[in-house]
Amino acid sequence: MDSAGRVRLGFMGAGNIGSVHMQSFAGLDGVVLAGVADAIPDLASARAGEFGIARVYDSADALLNDETLDAVVIGVPNRWHAPLAVQALKAGKHVLLEKPMALDATAAREIVEAAQASGKALLMGQQYRWKWSSQAVREQVEAGALGTIYTAKAGWMRRKGIPGWGTWFTRKADSGGGPLIDIGVHMLDLALFLMGNPKPVAVSGQTYAAFGPNRRGIGNWGTPDWDGVFDVEDLASAFIRMEDGSTLTLDVSWAVHGETDSAPFVHLMGSDGGASIRGESAAFYTEAFGRPVDIPLPVPVYDEGERVRMGRHFLACVRGDVAPMAPALAGLTNQLVLDGIYQSSQTGREVMLDELTEAYGTNPGRGGVVQ
Numbered sequence: 001m002d003s004a005g006r007v008r009l010g011f012m013g014a015g016n017i018g019s020v021h022m023q024s025f026a027g028l029d030g031v032v033l034a035g036v037a038d039a040i041p042d043l044a045s046a047r048a049g050e051f052g053i054a055r056v057y058d059s060a061d062a063l064l065n066d067e068t069l070d071a072v073v074i075g076v077p078n079r080w081h082a083p084l085a086v087q088a089l090k091a092g093k094h095v096l097l098e099k100p101m102a103l104d105a106t107a108a109r110e111i112v113e114a115a116q117a118s119g120k121a122l123l124m125g126q127q128y129r130w131k132w133s134s135q136a137v138r139e140q141v142e143a144g145a146l147g148t149i150y151t152a153k154a155g156w157m158r159r160k161g162i163p164g165w166g167t168w169f170t171r172k173a174d175s176g177g178g179p180l181i182d183i184g185v186h187m188l189d190l191a192l193f194l195m196g197n198p199k200p201v202a203v204s205g206q207t208y209a210a211f212g213p214n215r216r217g218i219g220n221w222g223t224p225d226w227d228g229v230f231d232v233e234d235l236a237s238a239f240i241r242m243e244d245g246s247t248l249t250l251d252v253s254w255a256v257h258g259e260t261d262s263a264p265f266v267h268l269m270g271s272d273g274g275a276s277i278r279g280e281s282a283a284f285y286t287e288a289f290g291r292p293v294d295i296p297l298p299v300p301v302y303d304e305g306e307r308v309r310m311g312r313h314f315l316a317c318v319r320g321d322v323a324p325m326a327p328a329l330a331g332l333t334n335q336l337v338l339d340g341i342y343q344s345s346q347t348g349r350e351v352m353l354d355e356l357t358e359a360y361g362t363n364p365g366r367g368g369v370v371q
């Protein structure tokens with residue numbers, strides 16, 4: 001902390017999402033945007049100029065060795081999440097880590113262990129949990145308004161949205177996979193969170209690549225590198241069973257021929273009510289007077305935005321006021337489910353997630369209504 005008690009924050013990665021985080025934190029009190037490092041030094045310098053960041057480091061090591069920094073935001077390609085998060089935690093920094101947690105569950109587990117050993121906060125950058133609609137639905141779920149949630153559907157079907165064809169996004173060694181690990185992890189995380197964190201125990205899934213290998217379905221996130229490779233999926237479909245008998249269907253695509261509005265969605269179906277979030281709209285569903293009743297949720301007149309709320313929460317975690325709302329164990333859980341889906345797609349069989357029993361030690365499953 002500086003002499004005024006403000007958190008001194010460093011940024012590892014000054015690319016697209018790095019700058020989005022800088023923008024969010026720049027609007028918050030109690031924090032100083034103190035340092036930045038990027039594999040492209042000119043980019044780090046440009047962001048430093050844009051956001052008034054005092055120090056530019058020539059490497060991630062140099063940034064992490066700066067003892068004046070309390071915390072770091074890690075917004076680099078997926079392959080570097082685990083090595084840098086572990087290094088940051090060992091260097092005594094609190095960490096806000098972009099999704100997905102890592103390339104696979106083995107690497108994710110290393111982060112969990114480093115977080116536990118360091119006693120520092122690790123918050124997963126799952127900003128969908130912080131949307132106004134997610135918070136409203138979660139509140140009602142916690143109040144029991146939906147009864148027992150026995151099944152849910154979640155997904156994000158982009159019609160034409162392959163990001164950075166040929167860059168790290170579409171190289172499995174750097175990304176870990178395609179839309180499933182890129183945008184599917186958001187909806188998986190949100191669905192499990194809204195369902196009340198039931199314990200996933202088995203997954204079945206299939207992945208496809210009908211567009212990427214043919215250089216179709218290109219979106220506008222990132223600049224294509226036509227000399228690069230595309231060796232990931234562009235669509236995935238999965239079915240996840242929880243210990244309490246509840247289930248989740250997950251469908252994601254970067255590109256597909258079909259009617260889709262490209263909005264991420266979660267639909268919860270409970271014994272007393274349902275709730276849906278689709279893009280910026282949300283609604284509750286129930287039955288009254290013998291008829292179905294829909295209750296739309298109005299979009300707030302003023303909404304500071306999910307990333308600002310998440311940033312403020314992270315600063316409170318750094319100060320030790322609260323525990324991370326999307327903790328390391330949630331990241332590991334997501335990663336185990338993703339690994340299971342990829343494995344199931346390869347083997348053609350349902351995959352049992354035995355490891356989760358250990359990971360979930362403190363997170364009991366809920367009672368179900370399965371028959």
Ligand SMILES: NC(=O)c1ccc[n+]([C@@H]2O[C@H](COP(=O)([O-])OP(=O)(O)OC[C@H]3O[C@@H](n4cnc5c(N)ncnc54)[C@H](O)[C@@H]3O)[C@@H](O)[C@H]2O)c1
Nearest residue numbers: 013014015016017038039040060075076077078080098099
């Ligand atoms: N939460 C979200 O909605 C969201 C949205 C987009 C991206 N992301 C995540 O953010 C991460 C970065 O994505 P992006 O779109 O910003 O990519 P990007 O390619 O725009 O930026 C990544 C930056 O990291 C730098 N970099 C690479 N290796 C580095 C290293 N070892 N040390 C320091 N800098 C390094 C690169 O030079 C680049 O500037 C990914 O993990 C991605 O999944 C999250």
